[in-house]
Amino acid sequence: MSVEAGRRVLLAARPVGEPKESDFRIEDMPVPAAGAGEMLLRTLWLSLDPYMRGRMSDAPSYATPVAIGQVMEGRTVSEVLSSNLEGFAAGDIVFSPNGWQTHAVSDGKGVRKIDPALAPVSTALGVLGMPGMTAYTGLLDIGRPQAGETVVVSAASGAVGSLVGQIAKLKGAKAIGIAGGPDKCRYVVDELGFDACIDHRAGDLPARLKAACPKGIDVYFENVGGAVFEAVFPLLNNFARVPVCGQIATYNSTEMPAGELRTSALTRAILTKRLTLRGFIVSDFASRQGDFLRDVSAWLREGRIKYREDVVDGLEKAPRALIGLLRGENFGKLLVRVAAGAR
Amino acid sequence: MSVEAGRRVLLAARPVGEPKESDFRIEDMPVPAAGAGEMLLRTLWLSLDPYMRGRMSDAPSYATPVAIGQVMEGRTVSEVLSSNLEGFAAGDIVFSPNGWQTHAVSDGKGVRKIDPALAPVSTALGVLGMPGMTAYTGLLDIGRPQAGETVVVSAASGAVGSLVGQIAKLKGAKAIGIAGGPDKCRYVVDELGFDACIDHRAGDLPARLKAACPKGIDVYFENVGGAVFEAVFPLLNNFARVPVCGQIATYNSTEMPAGELRTSALTRAILTKRLTLRGFIVSDFASRQGDFLRDVSAWLREGRIKYREDVVDGLEKAPRALIGLLRGENFGKLLVRVAAGAR
Numbered sequence: 070m071s072v073e074a075g076r077r078v079l080l081a082a083r084p085v086g087e088p089k090e091s092d093f094r095i096e097d098m099p100v101p102a103a104g105a106g107e108m109l110l111r112t113l114w115l116s117l118d119p120y121m122r123g124r125m126s127d128a129p130s131y132a133t134p135v136a137i138g139q140v141m142e143g144r145t146v147s148e149v150l151s152s153n154l155e156g157f158a159a160g161d162i163v164f165s166p167n168g169w170q171t172h173a174v175s176d177g178k179g180v181r182k183i184d185p186a187l188a189p190v191s192t193a194l195g196v197l198g199m200p201g202m203t204a205y206t207g208l209l210d211i212g213r214p215q216a217g218e219t220v221v222v223s224a225a226s227g228a229v230g231s232l233v234g235q236i237a238k239l240k241g242a243k244a245i246g247i248a249g250g251p252d253k254c255r256y257v258v259d260e261l262g263f264d265a266c267i268d269h270r271a272g273d274l275p276a277r278l279k280a281a282c283p284k285g286i287d288v289y290f291e292n293v294g295g296a297v298f299e300a301v302f303p304l305l306n307n308f309a310r311v312p313v314c315g316q317i318a319t320y321n322s323t324e325m326p327a328g329e330l331r332t333s334a335l336t337r338a339i340l341t342k343r344l345t346l347r348g349f350i351v352s353d354f355a356s357r358q359g360d361f362l363r364d365v366s367a368w369l370r371e372g373r374i375k376y377r378e379d380v381v382d383g384l385e386k387a388p389r390a391l392i393g394l395l396r397g398e399n400f401g402k403l404l405v406r407v408a409a410g411a412r
Numbered sequence: 413m414s415v416e417a418g419r420r421v422l423l424a425a426r427p428v429g430e431p432k433e434s435d436f437r438i439e440d441m442p443v444p445a446a447g448a449g450e451m452l453l454r455t456l457w458l459s460l461d462p463y464m465r466g467r468m469s470d471a472p473s474y475a476t477p478v479a480i481g482q483v484m485e486g487r488t489v490s491e492v493l494s495s496n497l498e499g500f501a502a503g504d505i506v507f508s509p510n511g512w513q514t515h516a517v518s519d520g521k522g523v524r525k526i527d528p529a530l531a532p533v534s535t536a537l538g539v540l541g542m543p544g545m546t547a548y549t550g551l552l553d554i555g556r557p558q559a560g561e562t563v564v565v566s567a568a569s570g571a572v573g574s575l576v577g578q579i580a581k582l583k584g585a586k587a588i589g590i591a592g593g594p595d596k597c598r599y600v601v602d603e604l605g606f607d608a609c610i611d612h613r614a615g616d617l618p619a620r621l622k623a624a625c626p627k628g629i630d631v632y633f634e635n636v637g638g639a640v641f642e643a644v645f646p647l648l649n650n651f652a653r654v655p656v657c658g659q660i661a662t663y664n665s666t667e668m669p670a671g672e673l674r675t676s677a678l679t680r681a682i683l684t685k686r687l688t689l690r691g692f693i694v695s696d697f698a699s700r701q702g703d704f705l706r707d708v709s710a711w712l713r714e715g716r717i718k719y720r721e722d723v724v725d726g727l728e729k730a731p732r733a734l735i736g737l738l739r740g741e742n743f744g745k746l747l748v749r750v751a752a753g754a755r
Contacts, residue, residue, distance in 0.1 A: 130684045131650070294679055307474065313682045332678050336637055339656045339691040341473045346689045348682040 075100045076384055077170035080135045084125055087395065092125065093141070093388040101174045108152035110165055110173045113411035115384065116144045116194035117391050117403040118228075122320040131350055141169035141387075144199060145407070146183065146190045157182070164193045169387055171407055188369060189412070195402035196376040197365060199351055200228035203314060205361045206354035208233050208290060209240075211312035211347050216241030218287035219306075221278070223297045224317060225266055226253040226377070228402035232365075233290045234263045235374045242288070245281050247274070247297055249397045256400075261375060275300040285309075293317045302335070305344055313348040320395060377401030382409070418443045419727055420513035423478045427468055430738065435468070436484070436731040444517045451495035453508055453516045456754035458727065459487045459537035460734050460746040461571075465663040474693055484512035484730075487542060488750070489526065489533045500525070507536045512730055514750055531712060532755070538745035539719040540708060542694055543571035546657060548704045549697035551576050551633060552583075554655035554690050559584030561630035562649075564621070566640045568609055569596040569720070571745035572657060575708075576633045577606045578717045585631070588624050590617070590640055592740045599743075604718060618643040628652075637661045645678070648687055656691040663738060720744030725752070 074097055081094040103109040124142050127134045135142050145168075149161040154177050157163070165180045167173040183193050195201060207229075214220050220237035224230040225246025234244035234257065246257040246266035254266035265281040267274060278300050285306035291298060294316035305311070338344060368374045379401040381390045387405045394403050417440050424437040446452040467485050470477045478485050488511075492504040497520050500506070508523045510516040526536050538544060550572075557563050563580035567573040568589025577587035577600065589600040589609035597609035608624040610617060621643050628649035634641060638661030648654070681687060711717045722744040724733045730748045737746050 131686070291679070294676060298675070298679060313679055316676070316680050316683055332641070332675055333637060333659075335675050335678060336634070336641060336656055336689070337659050339689055340659055341691070343474070343691040343693060343696060344689075345691075346679070346682050346687075348684070348686040348688075350686060353686060 074098075075170065075172040077140050077168070078384060078387055080125060080137055080139055080141055082137065083127060084122075088122065088125060088388070088392050090388050090392070095385050095388075098170070098172075100172045103151055103153055103174050105153055107174050107176055108154045108157050109150045110145075110147040110163065110167060110175055111150050112145045112147050112167050112171050112173070112384075112407040113162070114146040114191045114194055115167075115169060115387060115405040115407050116198070117381075117387060117394055117399075117405060118144075118200065119315055119317050119320060119394060121391060122395055142166070143168050144194055146193050147173070148408070162190050164198070169384065171384060187366065191378060191404055192369075192376070194404060195228050195378065196232060196369065196374070197362065200402060201232050201365055202354070202358065202361045203351040204229045204232035204290075205236065205365060206351060206357050207312035207314050207349055208236055208288070210354060210357065211345075211349060212288035212290060212310050214240050214242040214288050217243070219243045219245060219282050219284055220288040220290065221245045221247065221282065221286050221301060222290040222292065223247045223269075223301075224292040224315070224397075225257045225263065226261075226400060227292070228376075229314065230290070230292055231257070231261055231376065231401075232374065235261055235368075237288070238262055238264075239368065239373060245278070245286075247278070247293075253400060256377070260377075269297055269300075275303070279304060288312075290314060291316075302338065305338070305342060307342045309342065309344050311344060311346045313346060317395065317397075379403050380406055382406050417441075418513065418515040420483050420511075421727060421730055423468060423480055423482060423484055425480065426470060427465075431465065431468060431731070431735050433731045433735070438728050438731075441513070441515075443515045446494055446496055446517050448496055450517050450519055451497045451500050452493045453488075453490035453506065453510060453518055454493050455488045455490050455510050455514055455516070455727075455750040456505070457489040457534045457537055458510075458512060458730060458748040458750050459541070460724075460730065460737055460742075460748060461487075461543065462658055462660050462663060462737060464734060465738055485509070486511050487537055489536050490516070491751070505533050507541070512727065514727060530709065534721060534747055535712075535719070537747060538571050538721065539575060539712065539717070540705065543745060544575050544708055545697070545701065545704045546694040547572045547575035547633075548579065548708060549694060549700050550655035550657050550692055551579055551631070553697060553700065554688075554692060555631035555633060555653050557583050557585040557631050560586070562586045562588060562625050562627055563631040563633065564588045564590065564625065564629050564644060564647075565633040565635065566590045566612075566644075567635040567658070567660065567740075568600045568606065569604075569743060570635070571719075573633070573635055574600070574604055574719065574744075575717065578604055578711075580631070581605055581607075582711065582716060588621075588629075590621070590636075596743060599720070603720075612640055618646070622647060631655075633657060635660060645681065648681070648685060650685045652685065652687050654687060654689045656689060660738065660740075722746045723749055725749050 079094045082092045084092045222230045222233040225248045237244040244263040246263045257266035286304045291313045292315040379399045422437045425435045427435045565573045565576040568591045580587040587606040589606045600609040629647045634656045635658040637659035722742045
């Protein structure tokens with residue numbers, strides 16, 4: 070192996086509101102060497118996900134923030150270049166939380182091998198990875214859709230939302246998506262097989278959502294918050310379940326959005342309609358990993374679910390791509406191809 | 413049996429804000445006669461409960477409202493005066509949803525016999541009745557307190573709250589009450605054995621609640637809403653559970669109270685702290701009736717739980733007593749002794 074230069078992306082400043090490219094710093098680095106009990110990894114694919122906005126802030130959350138001057142956190146699919154670690158050999162393809170960098174030395178913590186024969190390796194970051202498992206556990210363990218019920222999911226063309234609706238359909242429920250723009254809505258209905266998809270940019274979301282859900286909403290898989298949540302809220306049926314997975318609409322907020330809805334109205338509805346609102350992080354359901362991989366791999370093989378990737382080439386494009394993700398500019402699971410030619 | 417005059421309380425008008433005595437009408441009635449397949453009941457005890465405020469309104473809720481000119485709904489303990497119904501005989505003591513009246517003819521629907529040897533019959537309306545089962549199921553099936561956790565309950569000296577805290581203690585949790593006034597708080601700690609009780613009328617509830625819960629709050633049993641909910645909210649720990657049972661603070665509201673807390677702040681906390689908020693009505697847990705009666709009867713017999721009744725004499729006092737209940741003026745389970753001398 071020839072010596073090549075490495076590159077990484079650091080957090081340069083805590084964003085105020087929407088992140089700017091100047092909140093990141095891209096720098097070259099020497100490719101590190103693996104010591105005893107370590108291996109050297111080369112990043113093939115980097116996953117970009119909305120939760121990363123939270124790691125850039127030091128507001129209280131469920132995870133510690135990235136420190137200023139540190140490499141941005143991120144999940145990757147990587148290739149083992151050299152290994153002094155039992156169980157891993159050069160050429161292995163692995164899932165690894167390398168962060169935003171071309172190379173990383175790993176002691177194996179959080180790393181697992183991927184079998185490239187089973188599915189394209191990038192799916193370990195999407196439909197067969199954290200986003201897929203988020204959809205699977207949030208929908209099935211909290212949402213618990215029954216045949217004939219109505220499931221609504223926001224960010225419906227995204228990595229999580231697209232799988233939520235497709236699993237809802239597999240369980241016999243009606244799936245209604247909410248997405249931004251006619252192209253995404255068309256894809257959600259025509260390609261993914263949702264029953265309907267409402268464009269939240271086209272105005273009058275409450276009325277159009279109501280028309281699409283004549284029997285109300287039994288499960289609302291919450292990815293975005295804000296105005297979408299407020300449109301869904303009055304349509305929730307008795308005993309509706311709301312897995313709270315994300316709040317993309319508020320991630321860049323410097324103050325809480327005004328909105329019309331008061332907490333007292335929400336808690337009153339929770340009581341009278343016997344709603345369940347439950348927040349979750351995918352790691353809360355770690356014990357379901359085996360079920361998830363078994364079921365979703367099978368559905369993929371059988372062609373019963375589809376996924377879409379939105380690929381950006383080059384690590385230096387990652388900051389701009391994350392900014393776009395938080396604006397809803399991506400279309401499908403957002404990935405950075407870090408190693409040129411990776412497939 | 414000599415012919416006696418009956419009396420009943422009708423809903424005269426839908427209250428605007430706090431009910432007034434003029435929203436009720438008290439009228440005499442002839443004692444009805446039981447036909448074939450019916451029995452005649454004499455009301456001994458009438459239960460007054462916060463949910464009754466909801467039945468006086470026609471706002472959407474989980475139950476249909478009482479119509480204007482109809483007898484107010486209510487649960488009673490009654491005596492069978494005469495019976496043409498198999499399984500019931502004169503002299504039997506029964507639980508029956510007679511409503512606010514001295515006598516009622518029943519076809520047996522919703523009626524069950526009470527064994528006066530087991531406990532004072534009035535407990536069928538309190539600790540061994542709907543309020544007790546509300547506490548039992550909401551705490552154990554939704555709140556699920558673990559040993560060492562902190563359980564907070566509002567309206568802590570009331571029919572539901574008093575049992576919530578005592579069961580929490582039996583399960584090894586720390587029980588913190590919130591109640592109105594020093595007498596109630598003293599009772600909650602000294603008689604019921606809670607670890608602490610905060611007087612929400614004494615000012616600075618958030619700071620005093622925080623001091624009483626140095627390890628945060630794992631279960632908040634919500635009876636009142638409003639400012640108490642807002643004081644509890646920032647103290648909720650990760651994975652906290654909030655059984656939403658009541659919202660007494662808002663029942664008389666003509667508009668939603670302003671409050672500081674926005675829905676977006678609430679849903680963000682639901683996500684980052686993985687909270688569960690779940691509304692319930694006791695009838696949702698009907699299948700737990702046997703467990704409830706077995707456990708709470710045993711705890712009563714063993715002297716491990718206590719209860720307190722606040723008795724008002726005479727049906728004509730019921731309207732004023734319900735108005736006081738919604739103001740927090742009662743101290744313990746509020747009952748109307750409808751039949752003079754009933755025990």
